[in-house]
Amino acid sequence: MDRNIDIQNELEEISAFVAGLPSQHPYQVDASYWDTLAAGVAAQIHLQTAGNVTYSAPPGYFSNLAETILSRVTHADPASANEPEHLVLPGSSIMPYEVPAQYFEQLSNSITSRITRQAQQAPVVQMKPKIRQMAAYAAAAAVAAIMVAGAFLFTDNSESYSSLKDLDVSGSVARLSEAEIESYLNSQPASLSPVKEEESSDMQAPLRNMSEDEIQQYLQENNDPAEQPVKGI
Amino acid sequence: MQHPDDRELLYLFKQSDHREKAFTGIIKKYQEKLYWHVRRLVVDHDDANDVLQNVFIKVWNALDNFREDSQLYTWLYRIATNESLTFLEQQKKRSAVSLSDVESGLSNKVIADKHFDANKLEWKLQLGIQQLPEKQRVVFTLRYYDEMPYEEMSRVLDTSEGALKASYHHAVKKIEEFIKNH
Incomplete structure (x- = not known):
């Protein structure tokens, strides 16, 4: 089958290759399918419609229902005359239940008296104004304490540290005169003074008693290969 | 009839x-x-x-x-x-599964057809169509096989004629590329 000329021209403009492809699709279907489709759809529609109503009533049932009931009410069977008076017929607005005499007249009074009784049983105790004020102060103090602690913990203190880092200690010491350094050392407590001669000499005492061979032997035994002197030094 | x-x-x-x-x-x-x-x-x-x-x-x-x-x-x-x-x-x-899996599922359905012949161009074209995105697939089949004018297609798909022409153009190019590479 030839393709519509406009559509063919459009295709050739886009792609001559696709314009040369077959214009018929390769799918197939049984020829009998077309004869059965309409019947299949009609059956589906009937099923759908039938599915909406499960039960059916006899023809004319609803149109005659009101008349049937009325005729039964107006021409009541004499046999039913002995039935209780409060038996209610369909559609009647009379309630079959009864309430004690004077119930509604007394209802509002009984509710009011119950409310009053309840109020007397559970009096509401007010807190004294002074105690309430103190509690408010205590709460404010607690909040203030939390805020101060938070500010201390979370404030960045790195500024003071950086100012210390920038101090040029060795430069400042170099600018001092010898007399100033000496007077500063003399003014400091004894605990800051260098190690005394007597104390340091005690450390050398065992070495004095050792021969040179013993010292050499000790050094060889405890020699760490990683500490070998670098050549040329 | x-x-x-x-x-x-x-x-x-x-x-x-x-x-x-x-x-x-x-x-x-x-x-x-x-x-x-x-x-x-x-x-x-x-x-x-x-x-x-x-x-x-x-x-x-x-x-x-x-x-x-x-x-x-x-x-x-x-x-x-x-x-x-x-x-x-x-x-x-x-x-x-993802959309691409559905498209490959459609390609598998094409291949599973009892009349499928991988050497015939009309079947290659069907495989090419199944690679297209959904909208382009619809536009291509409506134009290529049903020869539907863009004006009517616009009412069917609720899309402007310009957008439909662009979709058809892309679809044709993709199909050409697919068939030449397979």
Whole structure:
């Protein structure tokens, strides 16, 4: 089958290759399918419609229902005359239940008296104004304490540290005169003074008693290969 | 076979005595066009049959509200397209796979067809169509096989004519590339 000329021209403009492809699709279907489709759809529609109503009533049932009931009410069977008076017929607005005499007249009074009784049983105790004020102060103090602690913990203190880092200690010491350094050392407590001669000499005492061979032997035994002197030094 | 005019069918449908006869007339008139449109989208015959039956049931339920200012043909294509895409969407959800997997599933359905012949260009073209994104697939089949004017397609797909032309252009280029590489 030839393709519509406009559509063919459009295709050739886009792609001559696709314009040369077959214009018929390769799918197939049984020829009998077309004869059965309409019947299949009609059956589906009937099923759908039938599915909406499960039960059916006899023809004319609803149109005659009101008349049937009325005729039964107006021409009541004499046999039913002995039935209780409060038996209610369909559609009647009379309630079959009864309430004690004077119930509604007394209802509002009984509710009011119950409310009053309840109020007397559970009096509401007010807190004294002074105690309430103190509690408010205590709460404010607690909040203030939390805020101060938070500010201390979370404030960045790195500024003071950086100012210390920038101090040029060795430069400042170099600018001092010898007399100033000496007077500063003399003014400091004894605990800051260098190690005394007597104390340091005690450390050398065992070495004095050792021969040179013993010292050499000790050094060889405890020699760490990683500490070998670098050549040329 | 000569089919009655759409207006005549719609008029008969509104007469309760002729309702079913008119509806059967609508089915007979459009069943082949709609079937092939649906079949080219869902590929498998059984799936196409299910979708087409749903299309005509929807038409039966909605035909009373059909506004005669639009063409019956356009309206039917619109329902058939939406029903086909909904069917593919449901298949995707049921198998909980990505869109590309559904497309490869459609390609597998093409290959599974009892008449499939990998050497024939018309089958290669079907495989190429199944690689296209959903919208381009619909536009391509409506233009290439149904020869639908852009104006009507615009009413069917609720898309501007410019956008449809662009979609068709991209679809043709992709199909050319697919067939040349396979």
